[in-house]
Amino acid sequence: MLTVRPATIGDLPALEAMAVASGVGVTSLPANREKLYDKLRRSEAAFEQEGADSDYYMFVLEREGAVVGTAAIAAQAGFDEPFYSYRSETLVHASRSLGVNNRIHALTMCHDLTGLVQLCGFYCERAFAAEAAELLSRARLLFIANERARFGRRAIAEMLGVHDVAGQSPFWDAIGRRFFNMDFNEVERAFAEHSKTFVAELMPAYPIYVPLLPDAAQAAIGQVHPDFEQPCRILGAEGFEADQYLDIFDGGAVLTADIDALLAVRTATSLPLGVTASLPDGAAPTLLSAGERAAFRATVGRAFVSDGKVWVDPDTAQVLGAVDGQMVRAVAQLGL
DSSP states (O other): OEEEEEOOGGGHHHHHHHHHHHGGGOTTSOSOHHHHHHHHHHHHHHHHSSOOSSOEEEEEEEETTEEEEEEEEESSTTTTSOOOEEEEEEEEEEETTTTEEEEEEEEEEEOTTTTSEEEEEEEEOHHHHHHHHHHHHHHHHHHHHHTGGGSOSEEEEEOOOOOOTTSOOHHHHHTTHHHHOOOHHHHHHHHHHSOTHHHHHHSOOSOEEGGGSOHHHHHHTTOOOGGGHHHHHHHHHHTOEEEEEEOTTTOOEEEEEEGGGSHHHHHOEEEEEEEOSOOOTTOEEEEEEEOSGGGOEEEEEEEEEETTEEEEOHHHHHHHTOOTTOEEEEEEOOOO
């Protein structure tokens, strides 16, 4: 069975391989051993603590002892630095004497999203994406529901934007390249491995007028890379929406949501576990989680609710590390 659990230092070699395989688009999964080690160490400390500010939680997806995916939660986007994005807005240019009143689409760099809960670091090996993407993505939401006091009111998730066949971004080429003199891959690596303050130092602080951009750059605004379409659908079904914010590098959509309105947070059942060797025909595939902090586990198994308990088979209970009577969370699968 597929299982989501907190990452440990022992997962470093697997995460290094995934960081390389994910390419430069997943900037919160840097292909840098020292940076990954620091993230793992910070994550382990967060899971062990009773509660702390600015925590970072990294999870791994495991199948038969092999790590095949990862995803993370940053309790505060930006942590110790501003979290930069473009805010899409409309500016009005008017002249009463000429009888002109024009509404112009513009992008303004901001850090409005700094401090919000961020879902980040998502990567799943292609061979398991179809069956595991929902578990890997939504398990984080069950963890948030279980540890609600650790997290704020709103959440964001950046979607990778449009790239061409060479891995270059038309949005970046139209804006960022002119100020950095670096191609998209170079700046993504710099963003992943170094301080983010260079964004404020080099990117234009004035609004970018969208009609002045090349057609390819305009078409890329708010779009999602094909590799992120499935995670985007899953988060959309949960209640995330594409808002007025964009990724500052490739123009990809930034999804936002009220955490308490998310499907997994709002509808998950929290009940004692029941274990039975004979599940009825009505038992349905269900996303399940058990355990607190470092003992957290999530999986998908057949389950049904009866007599005030969530009933599963012994194998599912073992994967969850849970025993009869222990509290578990259960929510219906989206089936995407």
